[in-house]
Amino acid sequence: MERDSGRPEGVGLVCVGVDGSEGSARAVRWAARYALAGALPLRLLYAVTVPSVFYTEPMAARFVEDERTRIAEKVLGDAADAARAAVDGADLTIDASYEVGSPSEVLIGRTADARLLVMGTRGHGELTGLFVGSVTRAVVGHAHCAVAVIPGLPDGVPDPADKAGAPVVVGVDGSEAGLAALDFAYAEADSRGAELVAVHVWSDAGVHPRLLGSRADDPYWRRVQRTEEEQLRGLVEERAAQHPGTWVRQVVERENPAKILTEWSADAQLVVTGSRGRGGFTGLVLGSTSHALLHRTKCPLVVVRPRG
Incomplete structure (x- = not known):
């Protein structure tokens, strides 16, 4: 797993934001099936957030960033496994990367060369809070590509x-x-x-x-x-x-x-x-x-x- 380089990828990527929540898990499963159906590569994105208060102490900021980077790699690895399981192990190109920044900035910045960005909703990651409503609204309003929002479904509503x-x-x-x-x-x-x-x-x-x-x-x-x-x-x-x-x-x-x-x-x-x-x-x-x-x-x- 590598830190994202920021280099533009080919047009046609399906990107999905992950944060370890159930909302992101739903998004990953849906995005994987969408990417496979369209013969498109799938990119998993994670935002490593460091509260600004830590930047007054460089050592503390570095410690927090390193710890959250470690968690990012674990969450992305689990998400990649979930994506492969969602398509029953079919041949799907999966790339996973993290970037330091706010969730909305990271996701919006990665949409210029994507066909679709996928997000979950009604979930709340323990560290990033990626799928809070305000973030979803910001991304939907400013992304450079179409945005798919995968809802949480109440009992009785079909997947x-x-x-x-x-x-x-x-x-x-x-x-x-x-x-x-x-x-x-x-x-x-x-x-x-x-x-x-x-x-x-x-x-x-x-x-x-x-x-x-x-x-x-x-x-x-x-x-x-x-x-x-x-x-x-x-x-x-x-x-x-x-x-x-x-x-x-x-x-x-x-x-x-x-x-x-x-x-x-x-x-x-x-x-x-x-x-x-x-x-x-x-x-x-x-x-x-x-x-x-x-x-x-x-x-x-x-x-x-x-x-x-």
Whole structure:
């Protein structure tokens, strides 16, 4: 095990943050299966944190860093074993490295050449606290690649590995980030042989005041609904030729987007949204929706940002 050199790796890595918690264990298992399915290498990342108070005493700082480095090597070794077990010993390239720094800085800094960064949630590492909500939100908001957040699942909710026949669900709002999410979800559904459910939810926010409290059969509401459906259909059809074997179900609703996508997540194998997008349809902000979904989805959530 070596300290990370910081040299950029080839585009297409699947990176996963580990800290020894159950949340990171779930993330490692999911990331390993994802990497194997895409014939991509897997990189395990650990952040060695040294509280700033120790830097007033160089000897103490060195001792703490050495001790936490030793723990990092143990945690990374266990994570590599778990990744191999998750793919039943299949041929999967696994690289493990640690870096001194805060968890968010380490993970964000390693995403420029990755296809996907995977994180767990609802876990808490004894030393790093890697999967505390604030860190997850920071990474999702600033990573240079798509970020997959693997939720903790309550009793009775099937593991993502058991939902292979379920659809891939994507929130679409017409923004640049939303279109990147649609492209990502289309590719995921295609590679998995799954149905794609394209969901566009427009809410009362940003809509003409006369719609507030209007009935579903209001003529103005029906015109807006038809306009939203036509725009979603156009976006889907633009991409259909690239994925001719993928069946797409189009859903347009006037509701709260986080609520609707959370409901869809119960029967999905993956939910995809854009980050920091502002809708071209009615002003739906998918960035805020993706953050609201972080601790609500009942399946893995992927948040996509446009490259560049």
